[in-house]
Amino acid sequence: MNNFSRRTGVAGLLLGGLALLTPALALAEEAAAAAPVSTTAWWVWPLSLFVVTFFMGIIAVLGGVGGGVLYVPIIGGFFPFHLDFVRGTGLLVALAGSLAAGPGLLKANLASLRMAVPVALIASTMAIAGAMVGLALPTNVVQICLGVTILGIVVIMFTAKKSDFPDVQKPDNLSSALGICGIYHEPSSKKDINWQIHRTIPGLLTFIVIGFMAGMFGLGAGWANVPVLNLMMGAPLKISVATSKFLLSITDTSAAWIYMNKGALIPMIVVPSLVGIMLGSFIGVRLLKVAKPSMIRWMVIGILLFAGLKALDKGLGTKLLGS
């Protein structure tokens, strides 16, 4: 009965969150389309941002996605901010989440610095290139590419398998030379798990594309990092998720500097977003113990599907999904 009450409470909180989120997003969109000179009181925007990103933080944790992948398409689709500022803030949102989680994951030896260093070197370099290209391209081109990418992420989330403990018979030469391996304690089985990786070179090459896209769209890259680390390179799922989360603090830092140097940061957008998503993530971690992640994951897929279509709609100027 206790469990039932807790689950009911969680479901109620989430439904309440959605109930608040939907009109907040609708109001944001309506106000944005209303007049050339904004007649909405200025404080409405940081407050709406805080509320929306707070619930986004909860949903992101429960849905197993990063804050960045939700932030850019949703805020970019429904708030009146130009995509340049949304992308810059999206990178900082993903960065902040990674900075919050990174120390704990490193101390617990779930995030592997040895795996992250060579990957980050490639990804952060390409993120700089992606940021520079993204800021130079016309906005509608970026919107279209963003829409396509988000829809691609939906497909990945829908179809990607996960492997808790991939079978890596033998590490390849490069990972052996670099000593990319480790041991971690798995509480569910109460065993110490030895892990090693393979396909290091193809994996590293894939991070060229991942880094570029992270910088260009301000999405963070967790949606791509985990499948590559887990399914391609063979790292256990927990190690992949933790290392991916930590990796964002390096990849997104490099791109965030490009946006900052370009002037694409507005504190009234950045700060409420960062604070909202971090508080939401904090709550989300606590709710994770009682919530049903699979249901939330479907909700996240649905949200991203709509947001991806909205970005495409905006970029193509068809306005089928509103202004």
Add this chain to the structure above:
Amino acid sequence: MSDHKKTIGASPEQLLYAKILEKGMFFGLGLMVITFTIYMTGIMKPAIPVEQISNYWKMPVSAKAGHGAKDAHAAAKEATAPMAATATPGVPVAAAPEAAAQPAKDEHADKPKPAYLDSINKEFLHLEKPPTGWAWVNLINYADFLNFIPVAMLAGVTILCYAAIVPGLFRRKDKAYAIMAIAEVAILVLAASNLLTVGGH
């Protein structure tokens, strides 16, 4: 072959990295709360009045090639003449961004969209050129630009972490990782330096 030995606990470099990252994160976030409170409460005056910022955040950060999303003006012009291929750094209009819903007029069709940096510089800052790169440092007497300090700290803490682990890596004769860490510091410093610019200002 690496001398790295598998241990169930994190390596000394990993623990050092985590410690610096954690301290930097808390310090940066705490400072962000303080500077934003200063901004919102009006303890210090912002460069752009808070009630006017919403007129500018719809603009692209700087002028770009092309006109961005189609608007009514471009749609009207499309029927009669080819669109201008590139935008020129426009003289920003002192009011607000144009509404997409307004009827198009041919004389406005080629007008480039106002850009954020140009507009705020013209209206509020009156600098020789719009503030890009580290120019915000000269503007921290304004409450809005004061908030760039914690953002820079959060973005910069990773550089400190990497720099801190280099001596330990060399001591343990882990040259490959020491070199990679130095390379990463160089890349992040290059990104932060504003030496990498693309068009615009």
